[in-house]
Amino acid sequence: MKPILESINVAVNTSIRIKTYTNDDHCESAGWHIHPEYELVYVKNGSGVLNISSKKRMYSDGILVFLAGSIPHADFGNHDYPDNLEVVIQFKKDFLEEKLKMFPELGKVKELIKKSKQVLIFDPGLHKALSHDFKKFVYLDNQGKLINLLSILDRISREDSYETLFDTFTTDSFKSNDVKRLEEIFEYVNLNYAKDLAIGEISSKLGLTPNSFCRFFKKMTQSTFTNFVNEFRINKALEFFNESNASIAEVMFRCGFNDPSYFSRQFKKYQGTSPNSYLKAKYRGLLI
Incomplete structure (x- = not known):
């Protein structure tokens, strides 16, 4: 079965995408999919199966796994326990090639990221030791999230407590011309x-x-x-509303919409409420 290419929307003014999910607000299934972004996933507890490329691996008490981009895989989480937590961290190749390369001190982290092409599965001891760090993401602002991520990468880059799912792995073998073309479209948007x-x-x-x-x-x-474009733009509108006090008109134009009525309809279609109602709830402190 061919993997579906997933579009990863990295938020405005960030270089990484970090999402936390509980059993009440769980990660929407993407099915068998592929994306060019690197992915670090922490699952607090419960049992499940890692389906990554041609390999399957069971886990019984949560998992911490790191894989490079363009490796087909299925979702990692589970719903065994009501207190479960899943943290999914994704970043593009340029995070390594353009940002981290500016800091020679991060040599071990850069080597760790390169090893992720083999898919790294960290041992239970390190998984437990880092649980507090992963739980913190939900409370941190963008700067705090980046610092916390670098701290986690620093910790795991100094450990040899992981297994590799593959001895060698050539990610380009999974990138058909159709997938490459779709990546171009997503990047263009x-x-x-x-x-x-x-x-x-x-x-x-x-x-x-x-x-x-x-x-x-x-x-x-x-x-x-x-x-696809409308949903992408509405997600950007949410980011703009949440990070500033911009007016509806300002956000509308920043997201590529020109018609207030059309913008309002699309916002309600994807968010279930109008931009005006969303902002009223925000200023009343009703939005989490």
């Missing part, structure tokens, strides 16, 4: 969502006709390109 995203322009960049592009995108994502 990520860089240009505030502009007018004309299907004619992006399809031309990929060497497709507009009709072929639309069929290709629907086949690969089970969504139309328009719906």
Whole structure:
């Protein structure tokens, strides 16, 4: 079965994506999927199965696993216990190549990240020792999250307490031309969502006709390109609302919408409420 390419939306003004999930607010299943981002996953407790590429591995009391991008895998979490917690940390290749390279002191961390191509599964002792650090993410701001992540990477880079799922692994073998093409589309949207995203322009960049592009995108994502872009923009709108006191009009334009009525309809479609109601709840302190 071919893996579906998952679009990872790294938030505004951040270089990493960190999501925490409980049994009440669990990670929505992505099924068998692939994405170019590196992924560090902490599961507090419970049992499950790691399905990564051609390998399967059982775990019985939570798991801490680190894998490079472009390795097909299924979801890692479970719902055995009501107090379970899953923390999913994802970052792009440029986090390593453009940001971490500026600090020669982080040599061990950079080596650890390179080893993640073999998929690293850390032993139970280290998993337990780092539980407090992973639980902290939910309370931290963006700066705190980055510092906490670097602290975790520093700790695990100094340990040999892990097993590798693969002796060697060539990630490009899983990146078909279709997956590479879809990655180009996602990156194009990520860089240009505030502009007018004309299907004619992006399809031309990929060497497709507009009709072929639309069929290709629907086949690969089970969504139309328009719906994908609208949902992406609404997620950006949430980030802008939550990080500033920007007005609805300001956020609308920053996200690439030009029609207030259309923006309001799309916001309600994906968030279940209007932008105005969302902001009223925010200022009343009703949003978590």
